[in-house]
Amino acid sequence: MKIVVLVKQVPDSGEERTLRSDDKTVDREASTKRMNEMDEHAIEEALKLAETNSGEVTLLTMAPGDATDTIRKALSMGAHKAVHVTDEALHGSCAVQTSRVLAAALGKLEWDLVLCGAEATDGRVQAMPHMLSERLGVGALTGARKVTVENGTVTVERQTDEGYEVVQAETPAIVSVWDTINEPRYPSFKLIMAAKKKPVDTYGLADLEISAEEVGLANATSQVLEFAPKPPRQAGVKITDEGDGGVKLVEFLASEKFV
């Protein structure tokens, strides 16, 4: 079984993040760059499926040239190779354009299954797998907390507000996963060393037969007009419990008419 995992490089969601003052795109230098956390779970799931189905795992990322560190780190979990789509003209691309590029790259690869994260922590668009499904004409089974593949059929437990849904499709298909699905492995020293030698193919726009006029900030389908930091909440009263903390809390609630 051949599996492609989509990996996005994002600014660390645990740190302060901001947009660039010049062109209002995500400031990728202001915070630590890392692999989107959810994508680690996608890689983990791909590796598990590959282990039981004698499969091969390829990582696919569209990111600036300096994403090589992130790609090597992702490879060190145990994937076999990676494809890095990178081109100056891609800077500032919107989700619709990104899906055009990733779909073209997927068109050049062989796969039974595409795995990706349920959402990226930067844009939180949560739409990439369905955008790709639309472009590639294959099913998207999204929001998985459990995936099984048997005889060319993928079955997924899709997390919902109320509980879960069991959804099913034939391969080839696209599956996105939540972080509840598994616990990503820590790369061993041996795998980290091996990752340095694993093949990483680089594709530019020309390789994908996409023109620069179809992508990038100038042609994006949505645009940031302006941005500003949101004023932080002001802290209120803080007391230390000296045996009457509960009573004092209720006095506060009463003063605000909550009780």
Next chain:
Amino acid sequence: MAEVLVVVEAAPGAAESGPTVKKVTFEMLTLARGLGEPAAVVLGAPGTAAAVADRLAEYGAQKVYVAESEDVDRHLVAPKAEVLAALVRQVSPAAVLLAGSQEGKEIAGRVAVKLDNGVLADVSALEADGTATQVIFAGSTIVKSKVTKGIPLATVKPNSVAPQPAPGSPEQVPVDVNLSEVARKVKVLERVAEQKGSRPELTEASTVVAGGRGVGSAENFKVIEEFADLLGAAVGASRAATDSGFYPHQFQIGQTGKTVSPQLYFACGISGAIQHRAGMQTSKTIVAINKDDEAPIFELADFGVVGDLFKVLPQAAEEIRKRK
């Protein structure tokens, strides 16, 4: 005035009464009034519109487009996107709004590709000229943005708009459902409701009592539940608490869980990591109980108690009972 399509977000509801409308739908209908004539779009199994029409009328839908079919209900998302895209082509609306939920975002993404139209995620406001407001990066940055290709197509962040009734009597307009093979690739075999019970829905509750790693165990969550029940509140949890198996995952609050914006939020034994704040910092009043004087949650608490939650909560409960 041009129509603004509002895709109705419904919860399955009880077997006898059928689906119920989620609050975010009323928020979208309220928002839509500022942009044009709100027209609700019902996409679901036969009988859905009958169950929800009254509520849609109450919140100012001037028209209800009804696209009902078993095929829509029994396949994941793609049929809804196909029907919606066809409707957009047919009626050329001024804007299209969907809920900022997993499904809403997925339908919006598919429609964006079908129509080669921009899409904005999680908007908290939208003006008549198409300028949207988004609060990004865990609530730290406010952005004004616009769809620059096509019509404003946006998912609306729940709890961003105060829903206001505007009773009317909309006509129901049936919409043909002609699905392609591709739209039927993913079958829904089963829908399982895991939670329920008598507590209010987490995202719609006016009071939320949340527990974190500091609660210590699944057993101890009883302390949180009892306090919540006393206040008629919903129960929530941090990711550390759900990951440790103290509480079921669907009650997780934060970046990868639910976003809540109640009148009153209690953070008990929660440190206040950026990813947790992302899901609760727009709460009206925040109370924090934490042993650690330095816990970042105190930076946003209106009332903080430095102390042991197992002492503070039971004492507060007793005091509330006394006052009742």
